[in-house]
Amino acid sequence: MMVYAHLIFLSTFLLVSVTSETFDAMEGEALVIKCPRWSSSVKVTWYHMDTNKIIPAEEEGSQIFSLERFLWFLPTSREHSGNYTCVIHFSNNRTRSFNMSVQVHPYKQGVCFPSRIRYPNDTGRGKVVCPTIDNYKNATIIQWYKDCRPLQGQRYFKGEKYIFINNPRKEDDGYYTCRFSYTHKGNVFNVSATRIFISKAKHSPLPPRILFPKDKDVIEVELGAPLSLKCQARLxxxxxxMAVVTWDVDNIPVKYLRVSRFHEKTHSFEGREQDYYKETALHITEIKKEDLQANFTCVAVNEMHNTRATVTLQLKAQLGLPNVLLIIGSLVLLVAIAVSIILYQSFRVDIVLLYREIFQPYSIKDDGKIYDAYVIYPKNHTNEANFVEYFVYQIMPDILENKYGYKLCIYGRDIHPGEDTASAIEKSIQKSRRLIILLTRQLINCKEHAYDQHIALYNALILNDTKVILLEMETIGTYEKLQESLRFIIKQQDESSETWEYFKRI
Structure with missing residues (x-):
């Protein structure tokens, strides 16, 4: 199974993408963005990426201006949402740039502070410092809030820039917002900053990273067809x-849209090194013309920050086939046939084995089967099972279905809650040409086997109706602890069988 282990690692590596850091602000408040400091002697230039213009120093009446490593918005407005870059100029003529994305949220009377305007917990000992207040000279805190309610009580000691919670308990965990005022040239501006507080943190947040999709990806679609957009992030x-992965459509969360065509489904899992991932799929039952003009944005949020990746949709190109192209295509086909014959003569054995294992299911017509394979895997909530489920729900569909065109039947995806589970499993296995059984130490040591495993082995051994493919997800070693039916199947796949010879070559 080394090939599959490498496939998992390579797929994860290739899906990683870097998105710009995002800052959220409330409309009508002040906002300052800080460029990372390298040295007091370096020069910093700010650019508006959408217009490619330099942002100058403060002028009379200007709302956006730069001051050394800071970019100021006094105050913010909806039009300020966009992308900005700070460029650091070093003395040796080298430069380094950092991309920043600003999203200004509209102010709504009586609505809680936007949930995305938050900063990570900096201590678990009871001291909560007002975020970003040091960026504003002579700022004065007006009010502290906990979970959007004014903070009151004798257990809270209020300092100049912080509050101290006496003997913090579990019920003190939550979101603490400081509202402070800042005066600039006689004009007073308000600022809201929220920090999550956890009394005894047993986890470690990381800057959220969206693994897929990549920002600015364009996805080809067909009008009237369904579509599933998946977003996965490491948190x-x-x-x-606090771990949220969700979809926005034109900056409006899907859960707030009154569109019955859009549905979200989320699941989370732990990978290697105990990395915590969350994936949300946006299911669109029918693509319409207005979807081609919309921006679909995946938003990943944790205690530290949030980040975004936006994709758009476009129609698949409709290619014509004039006579000239038909002639060229015929010539290319003839050349391809000639090359194929030469390759076949040279690698006949390998090609025959590969054809029989991969393409034979599609040569079978009217056999009453719907699926090419039914996948059996251990189902529980251990770290091992989470890894196996990620392989089943992500890697196998991406490679076997999306790339090679097979059709898999996976419990939990194609058999839904609410159905008669036993009947649905039995019918699905009977309509599958193959059984793929993922072997793990957990499956070997399990005393009680799943219903689908019993039905599958019955069809394979008693009815002799279904062929079995066994995949080792990890080194098993001896098969003595396997149930007798699985040992019998392994014994059947001896070295003289084509199936066993093919997997030996892998």
Missing amino acids: GIKKQP
Whole structure:
């Protein structure tokens, strides 16, 4: 199974993409963005990426201006949402740039502070410092809030830039917002900054990273056809108390859209090194023309920050086939046939084995089967099972279905809650040409085997109706602890069989 282990690692590596850091602000408040400091002697230039213009120093009446490593918005407005870059100029003529994305949220009377305007917990000992207040000279805190309610009580000691919670308990965990005022040239501006507080953190957040999709990806679609947009992000080490991966359509969360065509489905899992991942799929039952003009944005949020990746949709190109192209295509086909014959003569054995294992299912017509394979895997909530489920739900569909065109039947995806589970499993296995059984130490040591495993082995051994493919997800070693039916199947796949010879070559 080394090939599959490498496939998993390579797929994860290739899906990683870097997105710009995002800052959220409330409309009508002040906002300052800080460029990372390298040295007091370096020069910093700010650019508006959408217009490619330099942002100058403050002028009379200007709302956006730069001051050394800071970019100021006094105050913010919806039009300020966009992308900005700070460029650091070093003395040796080298430069380094950092991309920043600003999203200004509209102010709504009586609505809680936007949930995305937050900063990570900096201590678990009871001291909560007002975020970003040091960026504003002579700022004055007006009010502290906990979970959007004014903070009151004798257990809270209020300092100049912080509050101290006496003997913090579990019920003190939550979101603490400081509202402070800042005066600039006689004009007073308000600022809201929220920090999550956890009394005894047992996890480690990381800057959220969206693994896929890539920002600015363009996805080809067909009008009237369904579509599933998947977004996966790494959010920290171990399970996170604040971990959100969701989809926005034109900056409006899907859950707030009154569109019955859009549905979200989320699941989370832990990978290697206890990295915590979350994936949300946006299912669109029918693509319409207005979807081609919309921006679909995946938003990943944890205690530390949030980040985004936006994709758009476009129609698949409709290619014509004039006579000239038909002639050229025929010539290319003849050349391809000639090359194929030469390759076949040279690698006949390998090609025959590969053809029989991969393409034979599609040569079978009217056999009453719907699926090419039914996948059996251990189902529980251990780290091992989470890894196996990621392989089943992500890697196998991406490679076997999306790339090679096979059709898999996977419990939990194609058999839904609410159905008669036993009947649905039995019918699905009977309508599958193959059984793929993922072997793990967990499956070997399990005393009680799943219903689908019993039905599958019955069809394979008693009815002799279904062929079995066994995949070792990890080194098993001896098969003595396997149930007798699985040992019998392995014994059947001896070295003289084509199936066993093919997997030996892998």
